[in-house]
Amino acid sequence: MNTTAKMTCSLKILVFAAMLSLHFELCFCECSKSSHEEDGDCCPTCDTVQGLKVKISCTQSSNTVCEPLNGHYCTDHFEGNCVHASEYTKCLPGQYIKQRGTQFTDHECADCPKATYSDGSFSTCKPYTNCTALGRKEIKPGTPSSDAECNTPVALIVGIVVGSVLFVAILVAIVVVSIIMCLRVKQKSVQNAAAVPENDQTQWKTESSFSWHVIKVFIQKYINKPDCDDTLKSVEN
Structure with a gap:
């Protein structure tokens, strides 16, 4: 074997060794598809597609522990770790759940x-x-x-209709009476103001204003309507 052939052979060996070393390093330095890197370590991944979630996170001394997602049960497990889980069986209409599923058993229908x-x-x-x-x-x-x-009884329908009509009628009556009260009180206040001597005007106005305020508060408390003065203005206009 001549010198050129020896050099070519040596070069091939070196290239093969380098490629083998690189492949070896990649295999042991990169995590597989079913795991992920955490603090420099490759930890198993709890894949939701497999119906899993993390129960105990990975540490330097222990792997990740997986458990079934809610509504799933473990169908394959190894050393306390769930490897695959399936969704609970959905009972058909006309069936009931005789026995609810657990972490390791499916629903039982009947x-x-x-x-x-x-x-x-x-x-x-x-x-x-x-x-x-x-x-x-x-x-x-x-x-x-x-x-x-x-069926819905006719009496029930009639009762609902009559009750609704009575409620509306009572509400309207309350509003009308309230407006009339406001008008009379205001009219009487004007008349009394004209009859009271000038030196008693201040005291009378204070008492009248207080009474008027009490009436408005009473109306606004029990009737969900605008302010009494606003109502009076709309009626007078």
Whole structure:
């Protein structure tokens, strides 16, 4: 083997050694996709896509400990660490959750018995509404996933309408009476002011102003209306 061939061979060996060393360094210095760097250490990652969250953070002496997300249960675990978790089974309409899932077990569903219903999220099935017992007529029978529907009694509708009308009528009456009271008190105040001697005007005005203020406070307290003076102005105009 000549000198050139030896040099070429030596160069190839050096290049291969350098590449091997670099590859070795990269493998041991970079964290894998399933882990992350924390304080210079590669710590396992609790992947939310796998239904996991961090239970205990990574330290220099221990790895990260994962646990299932809320609404999930662990399907694969190793040495106290959950590796994969799945979402709880959603019970179908007409079923109820017979046994709620835990950290390591899934929901257990069961069919509702006759004359009961559930939308799938109930812990127990609910009985159908008894329209006859309520004095009403059933207009739609219950199903495994929905309650029975009853009609609305005519008397109830009439009662609601009459009650609403009476409420409005009473409110209007209170407003009208309040306005009339304001007008009479103001008119009487003007008449009394003209009849009172001039030397008693100051005392009379003070007492009249106090009485007028008490009436306005009473009206504004029990009726949600503008100030009495504003109401009077709108009526007089």
